[in-house]
Amino acid sequence: MRLIDVIGPVMIGPSSSHTAGAARLGGLARRIWGKPVSRVAIFLRGSFAATYKGHGTDLALVGGLAGMLPDDPRIRDSFREAKDAGICWEMKSETVDGAHPNSVRFLFSDDSGEEMEIIGSSIGGGAVVLTGIDGFSLKLSGELAAIVTFHRDEPGVVAAVGGALSKAGRNIASLNLHRQGRGGNAAMVIELDDRDIDGLEPLIKATHPAITRVLAIPGGGEN
Amino acid sequence: MWSLAEIVRSCADTGLSFPETVMARDSERSGMDPRSIREIMDSRLVDMERSVKEALSGDPRGKFVGGDAALMGAYGAGHTPLSGTFAVEASRIALAVSTYNASMGRIVAAPTAGSCGILPGMLFGFGSAYPAPRERLVEALTVAGGIGQVIARRATLAGATGGCQAECGAAAAMGASALVFLQGGSPEAISHAAALTIKSIMGLVCDPVAGLVEIPCVKRNGSLVALGAICADMALAGIRSAIPPDEVIDAMRSVGHSLPESLRETGTGGIAATPTGIRMKEALL
Numbered sequence: 001m002r003l004i005d006v007i008g009p010v011m012i013g014p015s016s017s018h019t020a021g022a023a024r025l026g027g028l029a030r031r032i033w034g035k036p037v038s039r040v041a042i043f044l045r046g047s048f049a050a051t052y053k054g055h056g057t058d059l060a061l062v063g064g065l066a067g068m069l070p071d072d073p074r075i076r077d078s079f080r081e082a083k084d085a086g087i088c089w090e091m092k093s094e095t096v097d098g099a100h101p102n103s104v105r106f107l108f109s110d111d112s113g114e115e116m117e118i119i120g121s122s123i124g125g126g127a128v129v130l131t132g133i134d135g136f137s138l139k140l141s142g143e144l145a146a147i148v149t150f151h152r153d154e155p156g157v158v159a160a161v162g163g164a165l166s167k168a169g170r171n172i173a174s175l176n177l178h179r180q181g182r183g184g185n186a187a188m189v190i191e192l193d194d195r196d197i198d199g200l201e202p203l204i205k206a207t208h209p210a211i212t213r214v215l216a217i218p219g220g221g222e223n
Numbered sequence: 224m225w226s227l228a229e230i231v232r233s234c235a236d237t238g239l240s241f242p243e244t245v246m247a248r249d250s251e252r253s254g255m256d257p258r259s260i261r262e263i264m265d266s267r268l269v270d271m272e273r274s275v276k277e278a279l280s281g282d283p284r285g286k287f288v289g290g291d292a293a294l295m296g297a298y299g300a301g302h303t304p305l306s307g308t309f310a311v312e313a314s315r316i317a318l319a320v321s322t323y324n325a326s327m328g329r330i331v332a333a334p335t336a337g338s339c340g341i342l343p344g345m346l347f348g349f350g351s352a353y354p355a356p357r358e359r360l361v362e363a364l365t366v367a368g369g370i371g372q373v374i375a376r377r378a379t380l381a382g383a384t385g386g387c388q389a390e391c392g393a394a395a396a397m398g399a400s401a402l403v404f405l406q407g408g409s410p411e412a413i414s415h416a417a418a419l420t421i422k423s424i425m426g427l428v429c430d431p432v433a434g435l436v437e438i439p440c441v442k443r444n445g446s447l448v449a450l451g452a453i454c455a456d457m458a459l460a461g462i463r464s465a466i467p468p469d470e471v472i473d474a475m476r477s478v479g480h481s482l483p484e485s486l487r488e489t490g491t492g493g494i495a496a497t498p499t500g501i502r503m504k505e506a507l508l
Contacts, residue, residue: 006371013324
């Protein structure tokens with residue numbers, strides 16, 4: 001643990017996992033959705049569902065979805081700001097076997113018919129991890145900028161993407177590959193040292209025909 | 224590598240101060256350059272000071288808590304407190320900041336949100352009694368962080384894993400070491416102040432009423448500042464923990480692991496499970 005993580009983060013109380021972590025999860029889900037949030041269903045799991053009111057977990061999640069960082073005092077009144085920003089949300093609880101005690105599922109949708117499901121957990125001290133996007137299991141902290149590819153499990157995808165990043169002069173901090181079975185659907189999470197993600201999405205998409213979709217996610221966590 | 228004994232030895236070998244050693248080691252491990260670490264630690268102190276000001280200027284309320292800092296302030300102004308003016312002032316600040324946290328105030332988790340009043344109480348309580356240059360308070364905060372890093376690595380800083388000893392207990396230990404540093408104590412005394420504090424809170428359970436960071440968290444913030452202060456005084460007096468500080472921290476980890484789940488932040492044991500605690504929870508829902 002870094003010194004600045006022991007003395008930190010700076011946050012709106014009362015709970016690093018239930019408030020600061022919730023704001024981070026909302027913000028990270030918003031970055032992955034990648035456009036202004038219009039409709040989102042929020043499903044609380046475990047202790048999030050049990051104690052969200054007393055910890056302001058609901059305010060923090062919605063604040064994060066509206067772009068507020070964990071130390072933004074507007075979180076206290078985030079519902080009003082989110083409504084003004086045109087965000088429509090509903091908050092529900094759900095029970096899922098084996099779910100992390102502090103976790104949440106977001107279901108985004110918009111008028112164009114696009115939908116996205118994002119699942120994440122607050123793992124302590126305000127740190128978070130996303131564990132699922134659209135049915136894929138993966139691990140993504142959102143601290144560094146990241147590329148997520150969805151592709152068919154075929155030879156050469158990792159090499160093609162790695163080569164393109166290398167040519168672009170980008171250093172890979174971590175790389176994780178997840179597949180649903182040999183030759184089946186696969187996802188790859190690549191964390192980058194550099195925060196800039198401009199132009200990476202089309203660049204990566206064009207590297208290999210097996211790649212069906214690419215998400216480029218800006219890094220966060222400056223506090 | 225994560226050891227208080229090693230930090231103390233390294234201070235002796237290099238001639239660097241305790242905070243300089245902590246900073247150098249952190250830079251080595253995190254890859255951040257020392258100047259940016261120092262800048263962020265400085266901004267943490269600014270944010271901490273701001274949380275103290277905001278907490279004391281209003282009358283923050285949580286779902287259950289509120290008003291304790293004002294009571295302590297009035298008492299401190301009208302009496303010669305038994306436990307000394309420093310302890311009462313530190314307690315007033317700790318109660319205020321911790322209550323402010325419960326009211327969704329903006330605080331610095333140090334090391335956690337539930338224990339966020341303790342370090343501000345001890346550092347700014349010291350600052351009001353013994354004017355210290357700001358740079359010195361940043362160094363003291365670095366000392367506290369260095370102690371917290373070792374506790375995080377050898378034990379834990381999460382109540383859900385180790386009970387309240389890992390949150391308010393750790394904060395008090397970190398603050399005790401910071402106070403010893405501020406009073407010019409040796410690196411050895413700094414590390415023993417932490418050990419003496421941890422031995423006094425060994426086994427402290429995390430038992431929040433209704434699962435909220437309010438009861439008993441706020442009052443533990445208000446009382447453990449005084450425990451940290453007396454342990455700092457003991458270390459400055461030359462008293463040493465018979466068990467080496469690293470071993471004390473290791474014991475804290477084992478004790479945390481032995482705690483049943485009901486006493487690790489689930490709100491189902493201890494104070495939370497008293498008839499009144501249960502009634503309060505039911506009234507809230």
